[in-house]
Amino acid sequence: xxxxxxxRRRPPVALTIxxxxxxxxxxxxxxLKTFSALGAYGTSVLVxxxxxxxQGVTGVHVVPPEFVTRQLDTLAADxxxxxxxxxxxxxxxxxxxxxAFLEQQACDVVxxxxxxxxxxGDRLLADDAxxxxxxxxxxxxxxxxxxxxxxxxxxxPVATSVQEMIAQAHRLRAAGAPRVLLKGGHLxxxxxxxxxxxxxxxxxxxxxxxxxxxxxxxxxxxxxxALAALRPQRRDWDETARDAKTWLTGALAAADSxxxxxxxxxxxxxxxxxxxx
Numbered sequence: 001x002x003x004x005x006x007x008r009r010r011p012p013v014a015l016t017i018x019x020x021x022x023x024x025x026x027x028x029x030x031x032l033k034t035f036s037a038l039g040a041y042g043t044s045v046l047v048x049x050x051x052x053x054x055q056g057v058t059g060v061h062v063v064p065p066e067f068v069t070r071q072l073d074t075l076a077a078d079x080x081x082x083x084x085x086x087x088x089x090x091x092x093x094x095x096x097x098x099x100a101f102l103e104q105q106a107c108d109v110v111x112x113x114x115x116x117x118x119x120x121g122d123r124l125l126a127d128d129a130x131x132x133x134x135x136x137x138x139x140x141x142x143x144x145x146x147x148x149x150x151x152x153x154x155x156x157p158v159a160t161s162v163q164e165m166i167a168q169a170h171r172l173r174a175a176g177a178p179r180v181l182l183k184g185g186h187l188x189x190x191x192x193x194x195x196x197x198x199x200x201x202x203x204x205x206x207x208x209x210x211x212x213x214x215x216x217x218x219x220x221x222x223x224x225x226a227l228a229a230l231r232p233q234r235r236d237w238d239e240t241a242r243d244a245k246t247w248l249t250g251a252l253a254a255a256d257s258x259x260x261x262x263x264x265x266x267x268x269x270x271x272x273x274x275x276x277x
Contacts, residue, residue: 017086025266112133154171253271
């Protein structure tokens with residue numbers, strides 16, 4: 001019998017605050033898969049249940065904000081959290097509950113993904129919650145909107161070029177966000193998918209090959225979760241964003257190897273870990 005003491009290891013702990021996706025491609029489920037794929041221990045607080053598949057969202061059941069607070073406080077009283085990813089918040093009351101928690105529980109890494117619309121086009125954020133999400137900007141380390149979400153937060157038209165993306169990212173910083181990773185996946189381009197990271201360190205252009213696939217369900221959730229998982233393991237935000245972008249590009253490139261659902265399937269979160277048939 002081996003009587004040697006067990007060597008204990010404390011992995012980086014990442015918390016996702018988001019909604020549930022029964023199909024497993026987005027939301028809490030995608031976040032936890034991403035954390036695991038990138039070496040972080042995943043924890044979660046649910047703010048909403050959705051009736052959802054790869055073909056769309058048919059219903060949303062919001063968790064009462066008081067119970068969101070209870071989940072957060074109970075977890076934080078026991079587990080040291082190294083990074084927080086915030087996704088779907090559904091209502092202004094839930095967003096305010098999350099903001100109150102962040103103001104009380106300081107965390108060095110907070111990734112805010114201002115989820116407003118699902119890949120299917122279904123709206124996931126109440127109109128009155130947009131202003132509450134704006135109030136969360138200063139509490140984040142980095143905000144990760146897509147083109148439409150950035151335009152909504154700024155009350156501006158959608159950016160149509162990388163230069164306009166950079167300008168909007170600067171204006172989001174002026175609105176309170178310390179850093180902005182603006183995702184340009186929907187920008188008209190030939191063979192590149194370009195994101196821009198704008199922060200106190202300057203402007204970084206992150207380009208990757210444009211992957212020809214319809215299986216993009218949960219892309220934004222997975223990228224923001226990758227940032228949360230990797231930042232405690234990397235030197236700075238530049239390295240974190242670069243590695244997260246590279247990982248997601250691989251997950252998109254391998255997405256067609258999965259046969260999940262009849263609509264927009266998920267990215268392949270475990271493309272680096274599962275053996276290829």
